[in-house]
Amino acid sequence: xxxxxxxxxxxxxxxxxxxxxxxxxxxxxxxxxxxxxxxxxxxxxxxxxxxxxxxxxxxxxxxxxxxxx
Amino acid sequence: xxxxxxxxxxxxxxxxxxxxxxxxxxxxxxxxxxxxxxxxxxxxxxxxxxxxxxxxxxxxxxxxxxxxxxxxxxxxxxxxxxxxxxxxxxxxxxxxxxxxxxxxxxxxxxxxxxxxxxxxxxxxxxxxxxxxxxxxxxxxxxxxxxxxxxxxxxxxxxxxxxxxxxxxxxxxxxxxxxxxxxxxxxxxxxxxxxxxxxxxxxxxxxxxxxxxxxxxxxxxxxxxxxxxxxxxxxxxxxxxxxxxxxxxxxxxxxxxxxxxxxxxxxxxxxxxxxxxxxxxxxxxxxxxxxxxxxxxxxxxxxxxxxxxxxxxxxxxxxxxxxxxxxxxxxxxxxxxxxxxxxxxxxxxxxxxxxxxxxxxxxxxxxxxxxxxxxxxxxxxxxxxxxxxxxxxxxxxxxxxxxxxxxxxxxxxxxxxxxxxxxxxxxxxx
Amino acid sequence: xxxxxxxxxxxxxxxxxxxxxxxxxxxxxxxxxxxxxxxxxxxxxxxxxxxxxxxxxxxxxxxxxxxxxxxxxxxxxxxxxxxxxxxxxxxxxxxxxxxxxxxxxxxxxxxxxxxxxxxxxxxxxxxxxxxxxxxxxxxxxxxxxxxxxxxxxxxx
Numbered sequence: 001x002x003x004x005x006x007x008x009x010x011x012x013x014x015x016x017x018x019x020x021x022x023x024x025x026x027x028x029x030x031x032x033x034x035x036x037x038x039x040x041x042x043x044x045x046x047x048x049x050x051x052x053x054x055x056x057x058x059x060x061x062x063x064x065x066x067x068x069x
Numbered sequence: 070x071x072x073x074x075x076x077x078x079x080x081x082x083x084x085x086x087x088x089x090x091x092x093x094x095x096x097x098x099x100x101x102x103x104x105x106x107x108x109x110x111x112x113x114x115x116x117x118x119x120x121x122x123x124x125x126x127x128x129x130x131x132x133x134x135x136x137x138x139x140x141x142x143x144x145x146x147x148x149x150x151x152x153x154x155x156x157x158x159x160x161x162x163x164x165x166x167x168x169x170x171x172x173x174x175x176x177x178x179x180x181x182x183x184x185x186x187x188x189x190x191x192x193x194x195x196x197x198x199x200x201x202x203x204x205x206x207x208x209x210x211x212x213x214x215x216x217x218x219x220x221x222x223x224x225x226x227x228x229x230x231x232x233x234x235x236x237x238x239x240x241x242x243x244x245x246x247x248x249x250x251x252x253x254x255x256x257x258x259x260x261x262x263x264x265x266x267x268x269x270x271x272x273x274x275x276x277x278x279x280x281x282x283x284x285x286x287x288x289x290x291x292x293x294x295x296x297x298x299x300x301x302x303x304x305x306x307x308x309x310x311x312x313x314x315x316x317x318x319x320x321x322x323x324x325x326x327x328x329x330x331x332x333x334x335x336x337x338x339x340x341x342x343x344x345x346x347x348x349x350x351x352x353x354x355x356x357x358x359x360x361x362x363x364x365x366x367x368x369x370x371x372x373x374x375x376x377x378x379x380x381x382x383x384x385x386x387x388x389x390x391x392x393x394x395x396x397x398x399x400x401x402x403x404x405x406x407x408x409x410x411x412x413x414x415x416x417x418x419x420x421x422x423x424x425x426x427x428x429x430x431x432x433x434x435x436x437x438x439x440x441x442x443x444x445x446x447x448x449x450x451x452x453x454x455x456x457x458x459x460x461x462x463x464x465x466x467x468x469x470x471x472x473x474x475x476x477x478x479x480x481x482x483x484x485x486x487x488x489x490x491x492x493x494x495x496x497x498x
Numbered sequence: 499x500x501x502x503x504x505x506x507x508x509x510x511x512x513x514x515x516x517x518x519x520x521x522x523x524x525x526x527x528x529x530x531x532x533x534x535x536x537x538x539x540x541x542x543x544x545x546x547x548x549x550x551x552x553x554x555x556x557x558x559x560x561x562x563x564x565x566x567x568x569x570x571x572x573x574x575x576x577x578x579x580x581x582x583x584x585x586x587x588x589x590x591x592x593x594x595x596x597x598x599x600x601x602x603x604x605x606x607x608x609x610x611x612x613x614x615x616x617x618x619x620x621x622x623x624x625x626x627x628x629x630x631x632x633x634x635x636x637x638x639x640x641x642x643x644x645x646x647x648x649x650x651x652x653x654x
Contacts, residue, residue, distance in 0.1 A: 041113075068618070
């Protein structure tokens with residue numbers, strides 16, 4: 001538990017220290033770089049895992065992307 | 070956004086140059102041109118087969134369209150057919166003497182069980198089921214940095230219906246380096262096997278079975294998380310989800326065997342019993358990293374609930390970009406699960422009415438390993454086609470039941486109105 | 499990593515109107531160099547775009563319109579591309595052929611000097627070379643306001 005919060009804080013800290021420029025979001029804008037790059041595959045995999053195993057949850061909407069407008 | 074205030078640029082320019090500017094530009098309501106609205110369609114078909122058990126074929130079609138400058142609607146339909154048999158928790162032994170009792174399985178197919186001394190039961194329950202589901206969602210940008218979405222779900226199959234609604238919000242902050250996300254969904258499921266739900270812990274061979282009609286299951290799922298851009302090539306996300314289940318959570322097709330310790334043979338088969346509530350937690354960490362051409366995704370999830378189930382899920386996917394927009398993705402998934410408190414392979418005698426027991430292997434001590442590959446090609450700038458094969462082995466960490474092999478084949482096609490100019494690849498050799 | 503802090507403070511107050519010298523630039527265009535200082539006496543509309551920027555696909559046809567409409571009246575449109583090479587910008591320009599000037603800023607130095615906050619961003623420079631208006635993003639309902647600003651600057 002504690003390690004997760006430390007990790008969380010560290011991630012936030014690194015983000016604050018080096019903001020990237022809006023024109024440098026070319027790689028982040030690509031579909032394959034999204035947190036869920038292929039929704040059809042994710043949906044099928046999640047459903048199979050949910051049916052065959054005892055766990056659920058975790059996957060949600062994401063950020064990143066081109067940051068346009 | 071303000072659809073009523075949209076106006077054509079030609080009219081505005083004409084008015085402006087005519088010097089109407091002194092009174093301010095006139096606001097003429099003109100609807101957005103249909104050509105300005107982009108859309109995306111995805112279709113996938115898959116074939117899932119367990120070794121000697123269940124086979125599923127599923128088809129999903131999804132369509133998303135912009136309906137305003139910052140608003141979109143999407144529709145998704147899926148239908149699948151499931152056939153085969155799945156383990157029901159009964160332990161099979163050679164028959165001895167005893168009377169016979171016919172028990173109907175969920176799809177209406179009859180099987181005969183020997184009851185009395187030397188109980189035997191088919192350890193597999195056959196299924197033949199079709200499912201149809203639909204999902205509709207509407208999303209929009211409430212402000213340039215705040216995105217909201219509402220979702221509605223419906224699913225129907227022979228013995229199970231599900232209704233759900235949900236919503237989520239996504240907020241970009243700190244120069245769009247950080248995104249805060251939150252979601253909530255509510256689901257109502259109706260569990261309605263062929264002849265009603267069985268009474269828990271009742272013997273399956275009883276001559277006067279008690280049937281309890283329909284069961285209802287209510288679910289509330291909430292998720293909060295944040296994603297952070299680390300640098301130009303790295304994006305990471307951390308989510309926490311809390312799911313609450315309430316109602317009928319028992320599987321009406323699963324049994325638990327009573328094995329007499331002295332005889333070492335099954336003496337009875339009972340319907341299983343699970344608690345009527347479940348609190349489930351998951352922490353999910355997901356990272357994407359770009360190597361300028363290739364991309365790697367790694368995720369880890371830790372799950373725990375109040376039934377005693379705990380699991381670790383690790384998933385690694387590496388997408389290797391080949392020439393001319395072709396790519397090959399390899400994936401590995403490793404899953405370990407600790408059993409539920411009331412999970413038992415068999416019972417030593419009749420259980421206490423206040424207790425819970427289940428022999429459902431899905432609540433047991435599991436290790437699942439998957440390996441997959443996916444080949445994708447771009448056909449033009451707007452179409453992507455991919456073929457995927459995945460092999461999974463699900464095994465019992467206690468070695469009490471044999472491992473299960475699963476193969477999956479999936480074909481997907483995505484067509485977008487929006488051209489992806491970035492799909493470059495390595496130069497041909 | 500150094501921020502053009504003075505300009506940035508102004509940009510944070512959007513929509514932004516101010517009067518200060520627009521940073522000069524000399525960039526490679528499609529046919530020769532594009533230099534801002536050589537356009538003194540004309541109103542200049544500078545737009546920062548990229549092939550991966552989706553709202554830019556709507557801004558290009560509109561920029562063609564204003565170039566055709568106001569070009570003869572003294573407007574010059576310059577669209578500065580910030581792609582890091584790879585031919586994506588050329589593929590984009592094939593689908594959205596511009597009648598206005600295109601300049602290439604792959605290092606992002608000019609975008610930095612203008613304090614670009616989001617993609618796309620556009621700036622209006624008056625005939626004296628002063629930076630007058632800045633717009634973050636491209637929105638359909640903002641088009642008329644920009645046209646009004648162009649007309650205002652052309653009239654000066």
